[in-house]
Amino acid sequence: MNRVATLVTLIVVSLSFVSGTTLARQGEPANQKAVLVTGASTGIGRNIAEALAAEGHFVYAGARKQSDIDALSAIENIQGIRLDVTVQEEIDAAVDTITKEGRGLYGLVNNAGVAVLAPLIEVDEVDMQFQMDVNLFGPYRVTKAFAPLIIESKGRITTTGSISGILSGALFGPYSMSKHAIEAYTDSLAGEMRKFDVEVSVVEPGNYNSAIYDTLLRRMQQRKQTAAGSLYEEELARFLNNASNRPQDKEPDEVSAAVLDALFADKPKRRYMVVPVERQAEVTIRKAIEELVQLNERHMYSYDRDALIDMLDDALASANE
Ligand SMILES: NC(=O)c1ccc[n+]([C@@H]2O[C@H](COP(=O)([O-])OP(=O)(O)OC[C@H]3O[C@@H](n4cnc5c(N)ncnc54)[C@H](OP(=O)(O)O)[C@@H]3O)[C@@H](O)[C@H]2O)c1
Structure with missing residues (x-):
């Protein structure tokens, strides 16, 4: 290997250590x-x-x-x-x-x-x-x-x-x-x-x-x-x-x-x-919603339907960001 190639190799090796990456192994x-x-x-x-x-x-x-x-x-x-x-x-x-x-x-x-x-x-x-x-x-x-x-x-x-x-x-x-x-x-x-x-x-x-x-x-x-x-x-x-x-x-x-x-x-x-199968998705999503409703029901700070729908819209919007 000539001196320039050796130097390039050394720079590549040092950079990979500095950036924390691991070098690909031979043949990979x-x-x-x-x-x-x-x-x-x-x-x-x-x-x-x-x-x-x-x-x-x-x-x-x-x-x-x-x-x-x-x-x-x-x-x-x-x-x-x-x-x-x-x-x-x-x-x-x-x-x-x-x-x-x-x-x-x-x-x-x-x-x-x-x-x-x-x-x-x-x-x-x-x-x-x-x-x-x-x-x-x-x-x-x-x-x-x-x-x-x-x-x-x-x-x-x-x-x-x-x-x-x-x-x-x-x-x-x-x-x-x-x-x-x-x-x-x-x-x-x-x-x-x-x-x-x-x-x-x-x-x-x-x-x-x-x-x-x-x-x-x-x-x-x-x-x-x-x-x-x-x-x-x-x-x-x-x-x-x-x-x-x-x-x-x-x-x-x-x-x-x-x-x-x-x-x-x-x-x-x-x-x-x-x-x-769709049925398994449906029961799972329904269970998550049921839990939300149970969490919200009959306490001092319960949200009404409109407020819950707004929260759902916010969650949908941030999931799509
Ligand atoms: N299949 C389903 O319908 C389903 C649904 C939801 C979630 N899951 C989850 O999927 C994952 C894989 O399960 P699977 O359904 O594919 O069942 P599986 O074919 O029985 O595979 C279970 C794997 O876990 C290994 N294992 C058990 N105890 C271990 C231990 N102490 N240390 C290391 N490995 C251990 C088993 O190794 P050995 O061969 O040595 O016992 C096997 O490789 C599990 O977390 C399970 O809860 C499965």
């Missing part, structure tokens, strides 16, 4: 972004990882079993990484690995999740802890650990919430509670990340095909939990029968499309509701 496109997806072994996370990789991004795909890590690593642009979101040592090791890889980290997709089925007045505390440990403390732990890398790249954070972050189904109290918490988590985090130019969003799917019900049923079997003896025996039995005979739900391709928008759109949305 300059605009390739690195994204970590948790819970990428199956279902929505697997779909997101594959969609990102197909778009040419580099995916660190979190999984717990070696066979899943190997299967993910066999896909072009994907590197499987061991990551149980309830184990701090594994999270710290993943930060270490990703830092050493030198691509930086532009996007974090907190997707890992589980569902517990149990009435709130009967649910075992172990099950409640399990639900929150994965769905709520998981995103909290992982985001905290990767925040410096995301801030450095002025990147994006998105979490797979659910329409259960707005709806609260009977027998799904623990799950709904965990997803409601993700709503608050997202808004607070977005407020805190604004000063670092990091955008934060939540993607709220309706029902899509995944392993979530199989995993739920398997765990109930392992813990020898049945409907028998519950005050809700009939309701639980009805759900358990339907869960095991569930017709194939739609593949979650549109959930991945929403995640890509959250990660790469110039002006990402805060909330991405993605549902396979």
Whole structure:
């Protein structure tokens, strides 16, 4: 390399350090972004990882079993990484690995999740802890650990919430509670990340095909939990029968499309509701409106209909800005 070329290379390298960006690695496109997806072994996370990789991004795909890590690593642009979101040592090791890889980290997709089925007045505390440990403390732990890398790249954070972050189904109290918490988590985090130019969003799917019900049923079997003896025996039995005979739900391709928008759109949305059928959108929006009405009714400062419509118009206008 002649002296001029060496000088140009040195200037480019120094500028990239000054601006906090990470150099593209040899053989990788300059605009390739690195994204970590948790819970990428199956279902929505697997779909997101594959969609990102197909778009040419580099995916660190979190999984717990070696066979899943190997299967993910066999896909072009994907590197499987061991990551149980309830184990701090594994999270710290993943930060270490990703830092050493030198691509930086532009996007974090907190997707890992589980569902517990149990009435709130009967649910075992172990099950409640399990639900929150994965769905709520998981995103909290992982985001905290990767925040410096995301801030450095002025990147994006998105979490797979659910329409259960707005709806609260009977027998799904623990799950709904965990997803409601993700709503608050997202808004607070977005407020805190604004000063670092990091955008934060939540993607709220309706029902899509995944392993979530199989995993739920398997765990109930392992813990020898049945409907028998519950005050809700009939309701639980009805759900358990339907869960095991569930017709194939739609593949979650549109959930991945929403995640890509959250990660790469110039002006990402805060909330991405993605549902396979209109009915799920309708019940979710109606529930949000019902809550608004309940919040407003019969107190000293209740607003009348016109004032509420004005507020709705203001919210619609600022969403379209
Ligand atoms: N499918 C739906 O209809 C739907 C609707 C709304 C929201 N969601 C949300 O979508 C997300 C993905 O769920 P899914 O429906 O795609 O179900 P899924 O196929 O069962 O996928 C769940 C993923 O989370 C992983 N996971 C579970 N516990 C973990 C832990 N402790 N640490 C790291 N990873 C863990 C699983 O890994 P293993 O394979 O190792 O267990 C799997 O990769 C969840 O947050 C769920 O609440 C799903």
